[in-house]
Amino acid sequence: MATVGVVVLSVIALAGFSLAIYAAWLFHDMPDAADLADYRPPTATRVYAWDGTLIGEYSKERRIFVSYDQIPTQVVNAFLAAEDHNFFKHGGVDPMGLLRAMTKDVVNASHGKRLEGGSTITQQVAKNVLLGNEATIGRKMKEAILANRIEESMSKQHILELYLNEIWLGYHSYGVVAAAYNYFGKPLSELDLAQCAYLAALPKGPDNYHPVRNKAKAIARRNFILGEMADLGFVTRAQAEAAMKEDLVVQSAPIRAKYHDADYFVEEVRERGVATFGKKLDEGGYYMRTTLDPKLQTAARVALMKGLENYDRRHGWRGAWGHAEVEDGWQKQALASTPPSERRAWRAARVESAEGAVRVEQADGGGRGVLESADVVWERASAKPLKKGDLVFVEPSATSPGLYNLRQVPLVNGALVAIDPWSGRTLAMVGGYSFSLSNFNRATQANRQPGSSFKPFVYATALENGYTPASQVLDGPISLPGAKAGEVWSPENFEKGYRGMLPLRRGLELSLNTMTVRLAMGVGMPKIVDMAKRAGVVNQMDPVLAMALGAGETTPFKMTAAYSAFVNGGRRINPHLIEVVEDAQGKPVLNADQRECPRCQAAFNGDESPRVPPAGDQIMDPVTAYQITTMLQGVVQRGTAYQASSLGRPIGGKTGTTNDFRSAWFVGFSPDIVVGVFVGFDDNRSLGNNETGAVDAVPIFIDFMQTALKDTPVHDFRPPPNVKFSYATGIREAYRPGTEPKPRPVDALEGVLPGAPLPPNGQPVGAAPAGAPPPQKPPQKKPPADLTGLY
Template identity: 65%
Template sequence: MAGVVLMTVIAVAGFAIAIYAAWLFHDLPDGTELADYRPATSTRVFAWDGTLIGEFAKERRIYVPYDRIPPRLAQAFLAAEDRNFFAHSGVDVGGLSRAAAKNVGNFMEGNRLEGGSTITQQVAKNVLLTNEQTLGRKLKEVILARRLEASLDKKQILELYLNEIFLGYRSNGVGTAAYNYFGKSVDELSLSEMAYLAALPKGPSNYHPTRRKEQAIDRRNWILGEMAKVGWVTPAEALAASKEDLVVQAAPARAKYRDADYFVGEVERRAQNIFGDEIYSSGYYLRTTLDPKLQTVARIALMDGLEQYDRRHGWRGGWDNIDMGNGWQAVALKRAAPAEREEWQHAIVEKASSSSVSIITATDGTRGRLADNDVIWAFAGKGLKSGDLIFVSEQSKGLFRLHQVPAVNGALVAVDPWTGRIVAMVGGYSYSLSKFNRAVQAKRQPGSAIKPFVYAVALENEFTPASIVMDAPISMAGANGAKWSPQNYTRRYYGAQTLRKGLEYSRNAMTVRLAQKVGIKTVSQKIAEYGISDNLPAVLPIALGAGETTPYKLTAAYSMFANGGRKIRPHLIEVVQDREGGVVYKAEARKCPGACKRAFDGTESPKLLPDGSPVIDPITAYQITSYLEGVVQRGTAARASVLGRPIAGKTGTTNEYRSAWFVGYSPDLVVGVFVGFDDNRSLGEGETGGASALPIFVDFMQQALKNKPVKPFMKPKDAVFVSVRGYEEAFRPGTEPKPVVTAAPSDIEGPKPYTEVWRDGLTEEVPSQDAAPERKPYVDEAEPILY
């Protein structure tokens, strides 16, 4: 009877074990799926010259193929985790026995149990299983390890391990860890650095490089000793490496180059539109159009220009006023300073008077005083008093400059007019303080910066550089029957003028007449065709910039004047490759003729068509460029003539000085600058495009064009050049003014009316009695948009 019971118990137990095993292993993968497995990998973003500027990832990982992993780096991990890796078949029986023996003591002492897992088992656990500490998971791990060894070779398994393992510091895999800890690629690591990375799988927090530095060095040195025992390094090499200090970066960095945050943010948005969430896991190589040198210059020029505007409008006072008792430093440091201004420090005013201000810095308690001109500036505004919290920067020992974060904001966009490559883009004063990208997201009225396009439409529709338009008062019915009377900035009118004068001096009345004659519907349609703005209403205020656009679109549209009339496609992403190097996206859309595939035979190389599609005649493009050169030489942007080279451009200022613009260009670079408040309030009396935006353009171009050859704007080869009122003007053949044939004395009938002499003019309205003769150039224009 006892035997029957025993047999029954054994049968039931066996049946139970069978059921448990069936349940445990019913969904266990066979391991073959790992043959094509690749862990989620970061998309790395590079500038045009190869500078790393960003990274997109949910898990930060740089995948490194096995043949690119330094042998000693792999050996360091083998010494630390599984020195018999190349000898066992997935499970190290000896290692499991040693771990079991140690776990008796660990259990008695309440310590975490050791698993004795091989690298193959760790790959199985990390990729296919969970981290739960159960017997069932351990059994699955053992079985999967055997299956992996049957499906993959050792190098493949080790490659997976070294790219999958979490190593702390927001690092998955050795490639990311090398960059995050040491700012290096894996092939640049020293022996001691390799050994430290190999210490981390046991628990990154246990061997943190700063908080637990002593334990980290001890573990690193133990690994060096193990490598020497096996013969992977010499004892001398191990000893030398063990004497090195452990020095890491203060914190993981996305990229060392940080001047392109607005640019990178927009690249991420556009890449996501193309690839979806794959950009966070597929390990793309993404090359952008950015020129890092120009980007840095652009950031500095915009920040400096906005600070100069802000300084003109007075000191607004400290951001807080607190008691100078214990703990004031912590309160001060809660206020974020612009990350882009590394030299700025938090400080508190100790004593203040209109003649002297003493301060104490929050970080190190340094005492000093403010520069005299900053004291004058402060007390001309809200003043300073004891306890005020402020930003300062040290000018010299004990002497500090006073700073405040500008309330105004702006954007700068620079584009190659021949290719559409956005070489620089800054979307605001400080990305660390505001992520809103004003270059692509802020829709504002462009004011007079729209006028070159109105004049281009006119020149494409029967007007010529010899045409005459009246600069005289004009009134018409506006919206809801209201009277609309656009006025010139000077509130004066100058009679019959050529198109050049109208654009160089930004005459509002002339521009409205011109748009009226051409047809505002035509003008509106063309502005949309040029890519400036969509769905503009066909109303005359559009001719003075009443529609909305972005700095990005407006700057790109100006490219057609620089490149001979072609509408280019502005872009930030140049090419994207997958992890194997295959091209999955490229901006270059031009097709090369079949001759491109032939071997070089000494004959002329095939020529590609230029980028973009023709939208205006090349002669029209040059006519506008010539007018805009005049804007710089004599008109509202004369301040840009300091650049001492051919520059064309146009200022723009909107109603009540709400937005200030300048878009200008050299033969090879178009730059647009916008300045305005985020709430669209007035910039203040006199803050025109020439006063607020133009200086930023000049600062940028002085550096961007430094050491570049001086190039003139290219003249169209088929244009006819004729002098009109002292200026050389370009005409399409057949439209140039004809020589006047002198009549015989008997045919002379007396003076001719002006309208008969200039038959292509627009002179149906007589100038007002207060029309004044031509004046010298004035500084700038602000074109009220009254409607």
């Protein structure tokens, strides 16, 4: 007996020792429950437009964190009814709940179902935040111990706050706020009783209660929770029964933002945010207010897409994108190709017959009809006319039921940027025809030659270095040494003709190449390069004369921002997309406006209001900036951008077209907005003969500005207070004090523009620089291409 006793005691001792070792191993890395006091789950950064419109989110786990007092009581009660009736009574572990779960597990085990853990909400917080989902006895033991410690260190409300913000609810939703938006498109405060109960059904398994795939089970679980809420006195029986009769209707897919026209802008903001905040951008819960104006952004997208489609249509139908011979099952083949997401009205269709009227049938079963006659003429004029079985994109006519328009995705691309020239706010940015087809942002990433849209910086440099609006430069043939030994460079004007001595204004209005080269030679390319750098057009530029004609490379974003200096009095603004960023606690962490205003926060004491200095560095004399502005108004009134005068507003701007018609530009502006438009193929091939900035880019600018200027007051560009005005060649010009020309004799009429206004005394004034040859008369017959020239 003694031996048996020794053996038993030894076994007990060994078991106790083993259990102690296991416990020591199990709990050696036990997380500290106190860590939860400062814990905050990864939270989505939300991106807003200038007017508060939500335009995007950045997150790995889509979660919107809210404090407990912001969560409606109805939501809290629904989760308590579903998950933990006794939450406010137990100390972390609910013995009665555990007993009920064990009883159910006997039945579940016999049917091969998943066992229930009987976990309280506190235990779920411990598991989700501190432990993970490992299904072991050891984890359950840790969970119970941690739950008790959590209850000792945190309030019940704080525990619920963590639980309701942390929990995975399916549909890309972490936490109840994200789930409310993703499932129902509503803020949490607007959910009705039935919707609150459905969200409370999801912790048991979002896929098990999917609102579409498992709708019947989802409704049954929701209704069970509604019954529990009535039994617990959270709602009346009548309220619960009324909610049970409600259908379960959710959004077809999670939607991060209902505004969808800013994809290029939102992605550019994300890249800049990553550069500033790193990985924290996706989990820090930042509030980010951008500079975007949704009205202008939508107008920009519509104008650019329309302009690119118009170019594409001029160059002909390229043929169907697919073909289906079979009569049955072709729909699946057709629906495999989707149109650009931005063209929501386009539909995949199959040609039923191509003899006479072209009949088409939509692949989605939406109907059938015939193509508009103009589209039939268009496709039959091509080398690939339609035939039966062809798969195409069509758009139902908005005015004539049964009629369809034939559509094709353009191969050409482009960009549009709109900037406030006074603050640098980027009001709109479209980086291509369709973000869904290509997320390459041509506004910020495409380095292209700007062509003659660069010339205003050449003329500004000249005006900063002794030239005046009365100065005249020869427009005539010129030959210069080429880049290689023995080569000769002979730049020509687009129309090949020459006009002799002309004032600076006419050289810019008509975009005369030889005149611009002579001006660059007179000023010196190093000074022009310095101006281009200071204005932000380029970071580096070779000081060669070809650069004066726009042979360097820049982006539409940089070019548009650089033009702002002409409008705002010669200052280089900071073109930005992000205005303000606040962290999850509402503390500002970034502000684009870095100007100091020591007295702005002080109480009013009757003194003069604080004067905040204008933003940006002064890169040119304000008079120079205004001189260029008035000359670029002439480009619109009498020059290559004459179409833009149809806006009936004070407008300036400059067209640009590169060699072989590879890129088409127009950078234009009103007193309050600068807009840059670029059109070109991504592989830099030619756009085609005579596809100039005036033909391709100006119409896009006009379409956009019609919306941008609508319902805005009309006012002119602001001259500097010290500017002097005088007339040169019959046009009122701006001068720096002391540089204005002296009156000439009455008979000095040479160089007066035909039809140009005369000064009040009826006598044109203005003098050429000393030693300059006498001005030549302009040709009697003006070439019509003055308004549609290449440069």
